[in-house]
Structure formats: C-alpha cells, structure tokens
Amino acid sequence: xxxxxxxxxxxxxxxxxxxxxxxxxxxxxxxxxxxxxxxxxxxxxxxxxxxxxxxxxxxxxxxxxxxxxxxxxxxxxxxxxxxxxxxxxxxxxxxxxxxxxxxxxxxxxxxxxxxxxxxxxxxxxxxxxxxxxxxxxxxxxxxxxxxxxxxxxxxxxxxxxxxxxxxxxxxxxxxxxxxxxxxxxxxxxxxxxxxxxxxxxxxxxxxxxxxxxxxxxxxxxxxxxxxxxxxxxxxxxxxxxxxxxxxxxxxxxxxxxxxxxxxxxxxxxxxxxxxxxxxxxxxxxxxxxxxxxxxxxxxxxxxxxxxxxxx
Amino acid sequence: xxxxxxxxxxxxxxxxxxxxxxxxxxxxxxxxxxxxxxxxxxxxxxxxxxxxxxxxxxxxxxxxxxxxxxxxxxxxxxxxxxxxxxxxxxxxxxxxxxxxxxxxxxxxxxxxxxxxxxxxxxxxxxxxxxxxxxxxxxxxxxxxxxxxxxxxxxxxxxxxxx
Numbered sequence: 453x454x455x456x457x458x459x460x461x462x463x464x465x466x467x468x469x470x471x472x473x474x475x476x477x478x479x480x481x482x483x484x485x486x487x488x489x490x491x492x493x494x495x496x497x498x499x500x501x502x503x504x505x506x507x508x509x510x511x512x513x514x515x516x517x518x519x520x521x522x523x524x525x526x527x528x529x530x531x532x533x534x535x536x537x538x539x540x541x542x543x544x545x546x547x548x549x550x551x552x553x554x555x556x557x558x559x560x561x562x563x564x565x566x567x568x569x570x571x572x573x574x575x576x577x578x579x580x581x582x583x584x585x586x587x588x589x590x591x592x593x594x595x596x597x598x599x600x601x602x603x604x605x606x607x608x609x610x611x612x613x614x615x616x617x618x619x620x621x622x623x624x625x626x627x628x629x630x631x632x633x634x635x636x637x638x639x640x641x642x643x644x645x646x647x648x649x650x651x652x653x654x655x656x657x658x659x660x661x662x663x664x665x666x667x668x669x670x671x672x673x674x675x676x677x678x679x680x681x682x683x684x685x686x687x688x689x690x691x692x693x694x695x696x697x698x699x700x701x702x703x704x705x706x707x708x709x710x711x712x713x714x715x716x717x718x719x720x721x722x723x724x725x726x727x728x729x730x731x732x733x734x735x736x737x738x739x740x741x742x743x744x745x746x747x748x749x750x751x752x753x754x755x756x757x758x759x760x761x762x763x
Numbered sequence: 764x765x766x767x768x769x770x771x772x773x774x775x776x777x778x779x780x781x782x783x784x785x786x787x788x789x790x791x792x793x794x795x796x797x798x799x800x801x802x803x804x805x806x807x808x809x810x811x812x813x814x815x816x817x818x819x820x821x822x823x824x825x826x827x828x829x830x831x832x833x834x835x836x837x838x839x840x841x842x843x844x845x846x847x848x849x850x851x852x853x854x855x856x857x858x859x860x861x862x863x864x865x866x867x868x869x870x871x872x873x874x875x876x877x878x879x880x881x882x883x884x885x886x887x888x889x890x891x892x893x894x895x896x897x898x899x900x901x902x903x904x905x906x907x908x909x910x911x912x913x914x915x916x917x918x919x920x921x922x923x924x925x
Contacts (some may be wrong), residue, residue: 506774520773528895529772534792577805578774581891 454498454712455578456491456570457587457603458509459595460560461519462540464703465489466739470556481548486741487519488542490589490617491699493705494712495501495528497742499730501713501749506531508571510592512561514658533570534568537561544701545702546739553699560592567596568687575603577727579610584712588617588635600626617704627662633669633711634662635704655680656687657759672705676700679707679732680761681725687761690725692733699736706735706743722758729756766872767865770886770894776801779808779853783819784844786811786852799892800856801886807885809856817846821857828862863896864889869904876901881919 466484487496495507500525507523511532516539523530540558545601547554555738557564583662585607591599600622607614608629616626624645636658638649647658652674657668659682678691710731714724734743743749776799777786790813797812804909821835861879863872865888876880876884886894901909 524772527772529774531774573778574774577776577778577803579799581805 453578453581453583454503454505454716455575455582455585456495456498456505456506456507456574457585459563459587459599460485460490460540460590460592461509462518462542462558462560463509463518464516464542464544464701464741466699468546468548469658470547471549472545472552482739484739484741484750487497487522487704488741489540490705491587492519492523493624493702493712493741494586494709495523497702497706497709498712499526499528500742501709501731501746502746503713503716504529505586508532508574510535510561510563510567510571511539512536515522515738516542519613526762529659530636531574533567533715536562536565544699546699555701557590560590562566562594563592564594568599572602574605575606579607579612582612583611583716584615585614585713586708588615588637588708590618591622595619598625601629604629606629610637611746613706613715617708627667629667631667632667633671633708635671635708637684637704638673652680652689653757654680659667659687666712669711671711673704676725683721683739685721685723686763687763688722688725689759689761690729691757692729692736693755693758695724697736698739702741703732703736706731710749725758726753728754764869764904764908765865766863766867766869766896766920767885768893769869770865770896771900774892774894776892777811777852778802779856781842781852782849783847783852783855784814787816790816798810799860801892802853805892806890807860807887808861809853809858810860810883811852812883815855815857817849819854820844825890841882857925859897860885864888865893869901869908872896873898873905887925 464486467476467480468482469480485649490509495505498505506529508531511520512535520530538561540560544553544555604626605615613632615633616631617637619637644658647654655672659672662670664684673681674682677694678689683686707728710728714727730749731743733752734748776791779800786921800809800811801805802808821840859879861884863884863886865886883895885892885899
C-alpha cells in the first residue's frame with residue numbers, strides 16, 4: 453500500500469478560453485474540475501496505473517467534501533483529517549491562442565496543532581502496511597515549516613522509501629532528514645541554498661550536493677520537457693517528445709507516481725527514469741488529470757530520450 | 764457485486780484508548796454516525812456508534828425518553844459528559860462487531876445488516892480496515908445489481924393545480 457500526504461489539498465479548476473487578456477471578461481469553452489494537491493494528484497495517477505493508495509492530509513468545507521467524494525468515486529482510499537474552513541480552489545486558465553496557461557493558487561485553511569497531531573496519528577497507524585510514502589506541495593497556514601522533515605523521520609524509522617516534491621524552506625529542512633527521492637520544484641523557487649537554478653551546470657551542482665548528503669535520487673526540471681536525474685549511476689537527462697503539450701498542471705505528480713511504480717516493480721535505473729518520464733508525457737497531453745492508462749504509459753516508453761551526462 | 768465495489772474507502776477511525784470526547788469530535792467533524800476502533804496493528808477490534816456514546820453519557824435515559832412526559836435534565840447531562848468524556852472508547856464500544864470481508868457479496872451483506880439491525884459496518888482485507896459500508900449504499904448496490912437501469916424509476920409526485 454502506498455500512502456500519499458497532501459497537507460494543502462485543492463479543488464483544481466481548469467478553464468479553457470480562446471483568448472485571455474487582463475481587464476476583460478471571458479466565457480470558458482471548457483471547464484475541467486478535479487481534486488488537486490501533490491499527493492492527491494499522485495494518488496489519481498497511481499490508481500490509473502493500477503496501484504492502490506491511501507490519500508491523507510487535511511480537508512475542509514465544501515471543496516474538502518468535493519475532494520473526498522471525487523476520490524471515493526475514483527476508488528481511492530482516504531484517511532483525511534477534517535478541519536474547519538475551506539480547502540483551496542486553484543484556478544488554471546488555458547488560452548488557446550497563445551497555448552499558454554496562467555494559474556492562480558489559493559492559500560488554504562489554517563490547520564491547528566490538534567489536527568496536525570491527528571494526521572501524524574493516522575500516519576503512524578497506516579505505516580506498518582505501507583510500501584512507500586509520497587508527499588509534497590505547499591503547507592497551509594498553521595503548519596510548521598518542519599512538517600515534511602517530521603514525516604520523513606517517522607517514515608524512515610520504519611525503513612519505508614519516501615518521495616518528496618516541494619520547495620522553499622520546507623524542502624530545505626526535509627532534505628536534512630534524507631528522503632529517498634527528492635524532486636526540487638523550482639516553479640516556486642529560483643535558488644536553493646544560494647545556488648541559482650537556471651542553468652544545467654547549477655542544477656547538476658546542487659543535485660550532486662544533495663546526493664552526497666545521502667539522498668538516493670535527486671530530480672530537477674530542466675526547461676519544460678526535460679528532467680535531470682542524479683542517481684547512484686551518475687547524471688541522466690531525460691526528455692519527453694515535445695509534441696502536443698496541453699498543460700504541465702500535474703506533470704511533477706505524474707513523474708513522482710511513475711517513480712513509485714517503477715521502484716515498486718523493481719525496474720532498472722534507466723527503465724525507472726524512462727517510465728517516470730512516460731508518465732509525464734501521457735499527463736501533459738490532456739486536460740483531464742493524470743494519465744489515460746498503464747497501456748498508454750507503456751506505449752510512450754519508446755518516445756522518451758534518456759541520455760547520460762558525462763562530467 | 765461485492766462489498767468492495769460500493770464501500771466508502773474512508774479509513775477514519777479511533778484507537779481503543781481514544782476518549783469519548785474525541786469520538787464525539789471526530790464523528791461530528793466527519794459527519795459519521797459510527798466509527799471503527801482499531802488496535803495498534805490496524806486491526807478492527809470494535810465499533811462505536813452515536814448510540815453507544817449516548818448510552819455512555821446518559822445511561823438508562825434511552826428507555827426513559829420513550830415516555831412523553833420525560834424531560835431530560837440538561838444540567839445533569841452536562842455533568843455526566845464531563846464525568847465520562849475522558850473515559851476510553853474501549854469501555855463503551857461494541858466488541859462483537861460485525862465485519863465484512865471486502866469480497867463479501869452485497870446481497871449477503873444486506874441480509875446480515877438487516878438481520879442484526881446494524882447501520883454501518885467496517886470492511887476488512889486480511890483483518891485490516893479498508894473501508895466502511897452503510898445500509899444506504901448496500902441497498903443502492905443491491906438495486907443496481909438486480910434491476911435493469913430504468914426498471915426502478917424514481918416516483919415523482921404529480922404537479923398539483925395543473
């Protein structure tokens with residue numbers, strides 16, 4: 453069983469408009485609504501790939517009820533802590549003219565200490581049955597910046613692999629606890645530990661540093677279509693086929709879900725990279741969240757270009 | 764159709780050592796009328812319902828309430844909640860809990876639930892909690908399983924004054 457942790461779940465609303473300009477009103481041509489947040493997105497992809505997971509985190513209000521019910525309809529197990537307030541609504545507007553996506557993300561409800569304790573209690577209950585834990589995203593108000601680090605320490609005590617995709621100080625602290633797989637999300641951060649994340653050289657430099665500290669896999673995005681993987685066998689640059697890209701909305705979550713599945717199935721190192729990237733490719737092609745099916749991901753494996761970076 | 768096809772996959776639950784006040788708070792926050800109680804290994808060891816909580820708070824009152832002239836003393840109830848609120852769930856839960864295997868058929872589960880007069884029951888896979896079923900969902904599943912779509916139409920009242 454795989455556990456996903458989403459401290460700040462959201463209701464994702466994707467609107468497609470022909471043209472978007474500030475200061476004007478637009479009518480959507482298409483609306484796509486789905487539960488969101490890193491762990492939740494990963495749970496959806498895992499289900500599509502044939503893997504059961506238990507989604508955990510904090511749910512609140514009308515959007516929280518929507519998230520829970522939608523997960524239930526998808527057949528995904530849940531063990532959320534219900535709190536007061538309202539979960540986020542994240543708005544994504546896709547403009548057909550320029551093929552560009554604009555996003556506005558919400559803040560989230562305040563999560564008090566008793567709810568945090570309850571989540572940790574739930575996690576401790578689930579961990580004896582877990583084979584992997586996947587988490588990430590932003591932290592809602594009230595949750596201390598050391599939240600991910602705390603969870604990693606709990607999971608590592610049970611010798612269970614833990615995957616994290618986050619940013620900022622919360623990620624910095626999480627790395628100190630040495631998770632198994634780290635995805636550095638630099639949509640929300642330009643530097644990590646003072647290193648600018650704009651060039652391949654810098655990505656390699658910082659990945660190497662984190663790897664040397666004891667993280668098995670360090671993944672960073674390089675432009676839109678590629679990821680740099682720092683592994684026990686060196687650096688790899690992997691690229692999806694840059695055709696028919698609709699949205700990068702939950703691409704990182706598809707990547708992480710793919711990593712979990714590849715490692716659960718004990719794929720080889722390069723096959724793991726290829727499988728995770730195939731999940732990304734099948735995710736970015738559609739407005740619907742996640743990937744169409746396991747078959748679609750398997751069929752996309754041949755499209756992925758994996759290249760070893762010699763240094 | 765099997766129980767796993769219709770069950771609620773929410774794993775919200777209590778520990779044997781949770782207090783009654785925690786049980787009340789959790790039932791209210793999750794809008795659930797009863798919760799499974801798990802031991803440290805995640806095995807279902809009991810089930811506590813609203814009725815069990817009520818019975819703990821006002822023992823004997825449930826029968827007394829049937830009397831039209833019964834006027835419960837709210838102050839006494841408040842004092843009683845304070846008295847038993849920190850008691851543990853273990854002392855008030857039903858221990859002989861009916862649990863369904865996830866592969867149990869919906870028809871069998873329905874019969875058992877009506878026979879034993881239970882509204883909610885935990886669902887397990889190798890003794891670990893994987894979900895909960897309630898009568899409403901069981902009935903819905905039974906209808907879906909045994910009738911053609913359209914055969915069971917929702918009866919709408921005729922518009923009046925037409």
